[in-house]
Amino acid sequence: MTNLQELLQTQAVSLTALPPLALYIHFPWCEKKCPYCDFNSHQIKKGGINQSGFDETRYIQALIKDLETELPNTWGRQVHSIFIGGGTPSLLSPAGMDELLCAIRARVNLEPDAEITMEANPGSIEAEKFAAFAKCGINRVSIGVQSFDDEKLQTLGRIHNGAEAKQAIAIALKHFKSVNLDLMYGLPNQSLEDAKVDVQTALSFGTPHLSFYNLTLEPNTYFANYPPKLPSDDEVDAIFEQNLNLLSEAGYERYEVSAYAKKNQECKHNLNYWRFGDYIGIGAGAHGKISFPDRITRQIRERHPETYMSAMESKGNALIESKVIESKDLPFEFMLNALRLTSGVETYTFSERTGLPLSVISKALAEASKKGLLDENPNTLKASTLGLRYLNNLQELFLN
Structure with missing residues (x-):
């Protein structure tokens, strides 16, 4: 296991402010x-x-x-x-x-x-x-x-x-x-x-x-x-x-x-969504993302309308999955969204919305910059023109 992986396994999420x-x-x-x-x-x-x-x-x-x-x-x-x-x-x-x-x-x-x-x-x-x-x-x-x-x-x-x-x-x-x-x-x-x-x-x-x-x-x-x-x-x-x-x-x-x-x-x-904000998701098959000071959670509800309504009536909720996003998955989830914006996001937003230090993605950022997929401005996390054309390749650099 690399030092970065070890860091992410033990890194605690700490949000200083909750997102919109x-x-x-x-x-x-x-x-x-x-x-x-x-x-x-x-x-x-x-x-x-x-x-x-x-x-x-x-x-x-x-x-x-x-x-x-x-x-x-x-x-x-x-x-x-x-x-x-x-x-x-x-x-x-x-x-x-x-x-x-x-x-x-x-x-x-x-x-x-x-x-x-x-x-x-x-x-x-x-x-x-x-x-x-x-x-x-x-x-x-x-x-x-x-x-x-x-x-x-x-x-x-x-x-x-x-x-x-x-x-x-x-x-x-x-x-x-x-x-x-x-x-x-x-x-x-x-x-x-x-x-x-x-x-x-x-x-x-x-x-x-x-x-x-x-x-x-x-x-x-x-x-x-x-x-x-x-x-x-x-x-x-x-x-x-x-x-x-x-x-x-x-x-x-x-x-x-x-x-x-x-x-x-x-x-x-x-x-x-693209700035990694929070959202309550209700209805059949709806997904939600809710942040807390020490964790970020995701939810998924029953997909079929009948199953969803029956679950709400009988159990009072229709969740089929509710989990805390692991620290190792947060960088990819954040960048998957943020890099879709042509103007990107300000660099400090990464730590603000994930609760993780920017250092956990420094290696991926360097590799993306070397390949010409990332804008050179250090104050923004933004895909270059080439990066937007090959967005999947850029986003994959932040997997785990």
């Missing part, structure tokens, strides 16, 4: 399971409870009880942002959303102007419903557009078409303070010109935030078993560079690997 706290809520149902999706989502069966296909009342009660179980771990701490992800949370009724958000406000110290984001798919967007969501307190919406090309959308298994996506964006812009569009590139049979049209269409709406993801074939998905014909690596690289230039010319800054924003329009909730 956020709340993540998982909604596990979708109208249709997409063939590329590896998220914890379950297709609803129409004609079920209240014709919605899921028991909204029962799930909301489970979420509220789940939040209550976490309150002793976060007493006195303010919640700075809420993110309701899925799945398709916009399938909730406005009354259900209002009940949920009112229950949260009654139980946590929520920042007065907290960012509250809800994910939505164009096929589930209605003007009247979105106006009601805004009245409930939702002030940011993230729309899963993926593409404006009808043929590409059909291949991706989406339930909306390009015209419906455009209509959904127009509705969202009328009701919410901030709107993000999720788009994918490297789609089956996508040409450079196809990708350009998608980006230009997205830019035409002037939303303050855009996210671009390269389609990848994830394990345990339909596409993994029956892979479509995707563009070559060189074609995908060309599409990415084209996207980058188009977004830059339109005034968007790439602040994270897949995220682009106009000035001061970054997603606060996701910034908290």
Whole structure:
């Protein structure tokens, strides 16, 4: 065992201050399971409870009880942002959303102007419903557009078409303070010109935030078993560079690997993840990270909605894993997140958020710098241009 490994085995975590706290809520149902999706989502069966296909009342009660179980771990701490992800949370009724958000406000110290984001798919967007969501307190919406090309959308298994996506964006812009569009590139049979049209269409709406993801074939998905014909690596690289230039010319800054924003329009909730902040995670399959002065913990909940609700009702919690992150794993977990930010983080943040001295990663930092993967400024932990291109290689240097 090396001296560094011995140090990490015995190094005690000591946090001088707790990081910002956020709340993540998982909604596990979708109208249709997409063939590329590896998220914890379950297709609803129409004609079920209240014709919605899921028991909204029962799930909301489970979420509220789940939040209550976490309150002793976060007493006195303010919640700075809420993110309701899925799945398709916009399938909730406005009354259900209002009940949920009112229950949260009654139980946590929520920042007065907290960012509250809800994910939505164009096929589930209605003007009247979105106006009601805004009245409930939702002030940011993230729309899963993926593409404006009808043929590409059909291949991706989406339930909306390009015209419906455009209509959904127009509705969202009328009701919410901030709107993000999720788009994918490297789609089956996508040409450079196809990708350009998608980006230009997205830019035409002037939303303050855009996210671009390269389609990848994830394990345990339909596409993994029956892979479509995707563009070559060189074609995908060309599409990415084209996207980058188009977004830059339109005034968007790439602040994270897949995220682009106009000035001061970054997603606060996701910034908290990447800066190794804390978050309560409630709902089926939700993950959480909570820090204490002497330790940092992670939690995972039951994945299936029925199992999750039953566990909350019978046992009062749905945890399947709750553990303290070992000191030897903290450097990788921190750098895995922080290096995704194009501006990186200030160097002192490592010790502030992990409770470990910077010396435990000095060897990895030196190796990364030698390979040209790390920015040379000693005051920041930041990937170089080369490091962002080969981010996985850079992050792996901090494993154990």
